[in-house]
Amino acid sequence: MKKYLVIYHDLLSGIQTQKYQSGELLPSNQQLVMRYHVSRETVRKSMQLLADEGYIQTIRGKGSLVLSTKRFSFPVSSIKSYKEIVKENGMDSKNKVIKIQDHVLVPENLLFGSDQIYAQLIVRERIVNGIPTILDYDYVNEDIVKDIPVEEAENSLFHYFEHNLGLTIDYAIKHLTIENPEYEDCNQLEISSSVPMVVVRSETHLTDSRILSYTESRHRADKFSSVEFARRHH
Amino acid sequence: MKKYLVIYHDLLSGIQTQKYQSGELLPSNQQLVMRYHVSRETVRKSMQLLADEGYIQTIRGKGSLVLSTKRFSFPVSSIKSYKEIVKENGMDSKNKVIKIQDHVLVPENLLFGSDQIYAQLIVRERIVNGIPTILDYDYVNEDIVKDIPVEEAENSLFHYFEHNLGLTIDYAIKHLTIENPEYEDCNQLEISSSVPMVVVRSETHLTDSRILSYTESRHRADKFSSVEFARRHH
DNA sequence: TGAAAAAACTTGTCTAGTTTTAGTTTGGTA
DNA sequence: TACCAAACTAAAACTAGACAAGTTTTTTCA
Numbered sequence: 001m002k003k004y005l006v007i008y009h010d011l012l013s014g015i016q017t018q019k020y021q022s023g024e025l026l027p028s029n030q031q032l033v034m035r036y037h038v039s040r041e042t043v044r045k046s047m048q049l050l051a052d053e054g055y056i057q058t059i060r061g062k063g064s065l066v067l068s069t070k071r072f073s074f075p076v077s078s079i080k081s082y083k084e085i086v087k088e089n090g091m092d093s094k095n096k097v098i099k100i101q102d103h104v105l106v107p108e109n110l111l112f113g114s115d116q117i118y119a120q121l122i123v124r125e126r127i128v129n130g131i132p133t134i135l136d137y138d139y140v141n142e143d144i145v146k147d148i149p150v151e152e153a154e155n156s157l158f159h160y161f162e163h164n165l166g167l168t169i170d171y172a173i174k175h176l177t178i179e180n181p182e183y184e185d186c187n188q189l190e191i192s193s194s195v196p197m198v199v200v201r202s203e204t205h206l207t208d209s210r211i212l213s214y215t216e217s218r219h220r221a222d223k224f225s226s227v228e229f230a231r232r233h234h
Numbered sequence: 235m236k237k238y239l240v241i242y243h244d245l246l247s248g249i250q251t252q253k254y255q256s257g258e259l260l261p262s263n264q265q266l267v268m269r270y271h272v273s274r275e276t277v278r279k280s281m282q283l284l285a286d287e288g289y290i291q292t293i294r295g296k297g298s299l300v301l302s303t304k305r306f307s308f309p310v311s312s313i314k315s316y317k318e319i320v321k322e323n324g325m326d327s328k329n330k331v332i333k334i335q336d337h338v339l340v341p342e343n344l345l346f347g348s349d350q351i352y353a354q355l356i357v358r359e360r361i362v363n364g365i366p367t368i369l370d371y372d373y374v375n376e377d378i379v380k381d382i383p384v385e386e387a388e389n390s391l392f393h394y395f396e397h398n399l400g401l402t403i404d405y406a407i408k409h410l411t412i413e414n415p416e417y418e419d420c421n422q423l424e425i426s427s428s429v430p431m432v433v434v435r436s437e438t439h440l441t442d443s444r445i446l447s448y449t450e451s452r453h454r455a456d457k458f459s460s461v462e463f464a465r466r467h468h
Numbered sequence: 469t470g471a472a473a474a475a476a477c478t479t480g481t482c483t484a485g486t487t488t489t490a491g492t493t494t495g496g497t498a
Numbered sequence: 499t500a501c502c503a504a505a506c507t508a509a510a511a512c513t514a515g516a517c518a519a520g521t522t523t524t525t526t527c528a
Contacts, residue, residue: 002482004482028508029508040485041481041484042481044510054407057439057443058508060490061491062490062508062509063508063509169466171464172464173463174461174462176458176461177459177460178455178456196430196455205291209299209301224412226409226410227409227410228409229406230405230408232405237511262479273513273515274479274513274515292480294519294521295477295479295519295520298478298479
């Protein structure tokens with residue numbers, strides 16, 4: 001693995017296990033240079049990543065301050081699989097595949113101007129702490145992935161793409177709106193039509209910019225919560 | 235200004251003015267090294283910023299691809315003043331100060347566990363395309379900023395903090411939830427109580443990690459739209 | 469002419485330094 | 499004791515290279 005990622009992951013797990021507690025300083029760049037036998041630029045690359053993601057705040061002349069750890073959230077501005085979110089937040093969650101359908105045209109309202117393609121549709125329900133909370137519609141580009149096994153969809157599509165197929169997911173564009181529930185929402189999630197839905201529509205891309213999938217994620221608004229970290233560039 | 239930011243801003247404005255169109259490649263690292271008389275690492279830092287923010291996709295062996303430009307949005311995962319958003323999106327918008335009040339305790343539900351502080355409260359209404367859309371409650375830390383002039387609040391608080399007071403805003407943590415409207419929401423925004431509200435509560439920090447302000451931003455959900463770019467780190 | 473090899477570019481990672489900027493500590497002086 | 503300046507520490511920005519790993523173009527030769 002790349003050196004700067006090794007250091008990044010070491011420090012991150014140190015923060016997550018509270019070896020480095022919030023309010024404390026991380027080891028200085030120079031200390032890490034000696035510990036890992038790398039150049040300072042490499043150490044700084046790791047720090048940059050941690051700072052971008054809101055884990056630390058570097059202060060010139062002082063050191064790198066560990067910020068207070070994040071609270072539970074559905075992340076809008078990072079790419080994580082549902083499995084990863086559940087794991088990070090220690091949630092009790094189940095994943096139910098409702099439907100898998102081959103060779104479906106991706107609906108117009110998910111395309112945002114891109115070309116229309118055929119995809120494999122996977123509909124899933126996320127049950128968080130016993131409550132059906134999210135309905136997910138994944139349209140996976142059939143030029144890239146074919147015949148997704150049900151048990152993989154039940155587990156994690158991202159994990160299947162990355163580990164079994166060797167694909168590298170790189171970036172996504174997400175649109176978030178609030179909408180009235182459809183019949184399907186009320187029916188599947190067992191809610192009244194007065195509960196609004198948070199709808200996140202996204203395009204997921206590979207490193208070569210090809211579109212891997214379109215996703216529509218429909219959340220009960222009353223169970224929706226998102227925490228975002230943002231940094232200002234001057 | 236820092237060299238890498240000069241290059242970053244040059245390239246960004248080139249993308250925004252369509253001098254570099256989406257689907258095309260930016261000038262190569264080497265070309266930029268010669269054009270700006272800087273080292274390659276400096277050029278790469280600029281590219282890194284553009285890639286992080288979703289403007290380009292770098293492809294090894296090929297170059298830096300310009301991605302399709304973003305559509306209108308209220309950004310959740312970046313720190314921008316309302317003024318900046320309006321400008322970027324060419325919106326017609328008015329800003330009305332409703333109330334300014336000194337020495338107010340910041341409400342518990344905005345603190346997320348931080349210590350309680352006294353602040354100057356500024357309540358504002360954002361009128362987008364003639365429709366009252368957003369209610370903003372800003373609680374500005376009175377240890378840092380005192381006596382904000384009404385005309386500055388009418389214009390842009392961020393601009394006042396950064397340009398008049400020389401403060402450097404650095405990062406923010408934002409919590410997004412969907413809630414039922416309060417009486418004040420319906421009254422000020424002239425909406426029925428059946429329109430849900432998108433509520434964004436945030437802490438804004440300075441470079442030294444001190445909290446500059448707490449903000450509660452209440453949006454009519456039917457007028458809310460957010461586009462986010464997310465990159466996966468491997 | 470066609471295929472393979474080589475050259476020329478591209479970005480990615482890393483090194484080992486220098487100079488600048490900004491806090492912290494400390495020690496002397498009024 | 500209060501305060502200022504100097505010394506110290508640590509990160510920020512930058513430089514000038516090296517080599518790797520891809521892509522594209524050109525050349526070579528069978």
